Amino acid sequence: MPPPLTPPSEPVRVRVPAKINLALMVGRVGEDGYHPLATLFQAVSLHDDVVAAPAPAGEFSVTMSGEAEGVGDGPDNLAVRAARLLAEDHGVADQVGAALSVRKSIPVAGGMAGGSADAAGALLACSVLWDLDVEPDGLGALGARLGADVPFALLGGTALGTGRGDVLAPVLTSGCFHWVLALSDEGLSTPAVFRRFDELGLGREPEELDVADELMNALRTGDAPALARAVHNDLAPAALDLRPDLEATLRRGEELGALTGIVSGSGPTVAFLCVDESAAIDLSTQLARLPRVRAVRRARGPAQGARLIS
Numbered sequence: 001m002p003p004p005l006t007p008p009s010e011p012v013r014v015r016v017p018a019k020i021n022l023a024l025m026v027g028r029v030g031e032d033g034y035h036p037l038a039t040l041f042q043a044v045s046l047h048d049d050v051v052a053a054p055a056p057a058g059e060f061s062v063t064m065s066g067e068a069e070g071v072g073d074g075p076d077n078l079a080v081r082a083a084r085l086l087a088e089d090h091g092v093a094d095q096v097g098a099a100l101s102v103r104k105s106i107p108v109a110g111g112m113a114g115g116s117a118d119a120a121g122a123l124l125a126c127s128v129l130w131d132l133d134v135e136p137d138g139l140g141a142l143g144a145r146l147g148a149d150v151p152f153a154l155l156g157g158t159a160l161g162t163g164r165g166d167v168l169a170p171v172l173t174s175g176c177f178h179w180v181l182a183l184s185d186e187g188l189s190t191p192a193v194f195r196r197f198d199e200l201g202l203g204r205e206p207e208e209l210d211v212a213d214e215l216m217n218a219l220r221t222g223d224a225p226a227l228a229r230a231v232h233n234d235l236a237p238a239a240l241d242l243r244p245d246l247e248a249t250l251r252r253g254e255e256l257g258a259l260t261g262i263v264s265g266s267g268p269t270v271a272f273l274c275v276d277e278s279a280a281i282d283l284s285t286q287l288a289r290l291p292r293v294r295a296v297r298r299a300r301g302p303a304q305g306a307r308l309i310s
């Protein structure tokens, strides 16, 4: 029986980044329904904020605000599931509670790991609120049980992900990359994109699950044009098959001066890499006028992983 916890005091605030996959190499689906991956994640400066405030023991709730359309506030919400899982894993589910608030800027079902960000934020915020003793990789291991992208939302920066995308190794980068994100007027379901990927028969052999040296070198030297030549997303054909209109967004962004455009993860957000900040400002103004583009955001990468804010 763990000792009784000190009663929680002030709300704890955490900021968590969205991600882009600079490379996403996908194998054939396994018996567990997941696809083996090799991916290069980069966290970018588009964030959700998660606040955990004290609540009576056994009560776990969430209030959503910001760009949270379509996300429920019941027990299936990923932030609530994360808080409950953390409490159960530490054997304190009947001693602690949390009133969570999530302010969303990361698009819902946008391929930028928004739900995973909220789960990561809730794990970190509640671990501090409840003053838990957490092993160095304890939150990441718990997070992987909630979603393949959760460990990276905790780590941030730039990292190679293997396994389901949850086994991480940080990658050296220099400088800062300037991204313009075209947010879509409608989300895409991640499982649906993986299913279409299977139907198209696109899975790689295990030995082909590798990230190109050119990409690693471009990151190490901070060379945006070289990075633009090396980015790759195996899920793009499946996402474009489900959303053919994204092709026009990609083409137009490149015509308007982006170094390259990629579908972000499972889509439908399209991420454009620009040579510098001024090119990113120009592009973002022009892209806002495209059909089916709900909003345009500028972001820099790499950004920090989940962190406490005052």
Ligand SMILES: C[C@](O)(CO)[C@H](O)COP(=O)(O)OP(=O)(O)OC[C@H]1O[C@@H](n2ccc(N)nc2=O)[C@H](O)[C@@H]1O
Binding pocket: 021, 024, 033, 034, 035, 036, 037, 039, 111, 113, 116, 146, 147, 148, 149, 150, 163, 164, 165, 190, 191, 194, 265, 266
């Ligand atoms: C597309 C990516 O964002 C790329 O980073 C991720 O692979 C998806 O990560 P995620 O949304 O956190 O994924 P999860 O919530 O764990 O899984 C959602 C669904 O995506 C599919 N999925 C996910 C990860 C993976 N390696 N193989 C899969 O096939 C499965 O159908 C799964 O049921």
Ligand SMILES: Nc1ncnc2c1ncn2[C@@H]1O[C@H](COP(=O)(O)OP(=O)(O)OP(=O)(O)O)[C@@H](O)[C@H]1O
Binding pocket: 070, 071, 072, 076, 077, 078, 079, 102, 107, 108, 109, 110, 111, 112, 113, 114, 115, 116, 118, 119, 149, 188, 190, 265, 266, 267
């Ligand atoms: N706190 C949350 N924020 C966003 N979505 C949530 C949350 N909790 C549950 N969900 C559900 O999770 C699903 C996926 O949403 P999410 O925004 O994570 O997609 P995504 O960014 O495309 O995911 P990924 O990039 O990790 O594949 C949605 O159907 C959404 O309703």
